[in-house]
Amino acid sequence: MATFDSTSAGKSAGSSAPDVVVTDVVLRDGLQDEPVFVPVPDRVALAGALATAGIPEFEAASFVSARRVPQMAGAEELLAALPRSPEAKVAGLALSPTGARRGAAAYAAGQLDVLRLVVSADPGHSVANSGRGVDQALDEIGETLAVLPPSLTVEAGVSTAFVGLDGGLLPTERLLYVVRRLHDLGARRIGLADTLGTAPTEHVVHCLSTVLETFPDLTVGLHLHNAHGQALRTVDAALGLGVVRFDSALGGLGGCPFAPGAHGNLATEELVAHLHARGLTTGIDETALAEAGSLLSTVLARATAVPA
Incomplete structure (x- = not known):
């Protein structure tokens, strides 16, 4: 039986670990929200560019239906082709037991380091994104953990943690319910996502503070989209609460096919530059990161359109 990962991130005494861990x-x-399909060789090249820039972890694939999200087709082919480096962890995402089994197979083949099991806090997004209600999704995570290999690193993620599909602020009690269920299943590292990208910094801070006070043994990370240019302000506030793990996307790409109006992610280039300007270490080379961004522009320009 697998268990959730319980290791914490950040710098410890005598350690050369970065102050902040950035996952691209x-x-x-x-790519999942772009109107084009990027072929596997180009995705492999992008992964190599990210690793060269010093990205410590990148989310390479989503184990979802290629019919529903055609941009994610070829996950297994991609993972098999990725160059492996001990300095760059490869993560994948699953929304269902079927997806988790695909992730476990990739791990068994030595192609995956981290499997992220994601549920939605907003009931409407849960149905639209995964075809199941929140409680069913949480129940399935418990069942999934029972059949995954115990050595596989499994992390929890919560989509629409702060704002629901209707654009309204999600009640903190709703987020606490989901986090508590995941905590009861053994999660000690949880990523909270502002999927629409519209959550005010003050609401995120309130939610974060409540979660951290309620579950002091949790390591919490943030996955921020950036509708109103508020994401870096939210990063600063989260750093003040001790959060040291952030997701971002090269070029600020991103969104959710099942969350209409969702905005792009906080750009990795902006996040890294901001952290460095604050004197925090990330282990990421900004020049090499800019080169990865140029490659991203190139591969998008030659990608083929996804059929409507």
Whole structure:
């Protein structure tokens, strides 16, 4: 039986670990909402460019139906072709037991380091995104953990953690309910996502503070989209609460096919530059990151349109 990962991130005494851990999600969240299909060789090249820039972890694939999200087709082919480096962890995302089994197979083949099991806090998004209600999705995570290999690193993620599909602020009690269910299943590292990108910094801070006070043994990360240019302000506020794990996407790409109006992710280039300007270390080379951004523009320009 697998268990959720319980290791924390950040710098410990005598450690050379970065102050802040940045996970780039352009290969998954970034490309899934683009109107084009980027072939596997180009995605492999992008992964190599991210690794060269010093990205410590990148989300490479989503184990979802290629019929529903055609941009994510070829996940297994992609993972098999990725160059492996001990300095760059490869993560994948699953929304269902079927997807989790695909992730476990990739792990068994030595192609995946981290499997992210994601549920939605907003009931409407849960049905639209995964075809199941929140409680069913949470129940399935418990069932899934029972059949995954115990050595596989599994992390929890919560989509629409702060704002629902209707654009209204999600009640903190709703988020606490989902986090509590995941915590009861053994999650000790949870990523909270502002999927629409419209959550005011003050609401995110209130939710974060409440979660951290309620579950002091949790390591919480943020996955921020950036509708109103508020994401860096939210990063600063979260850093003040001790959060040191952030998702971002090269070029600011991203969105959710099942969350109409969702905005792009906080750009990795902007996040890294901002953190460095604050004197925080990330282990990421900004020049090499800019080169990865240029490659991204190139591969998008030659990609083929996804059929309507």
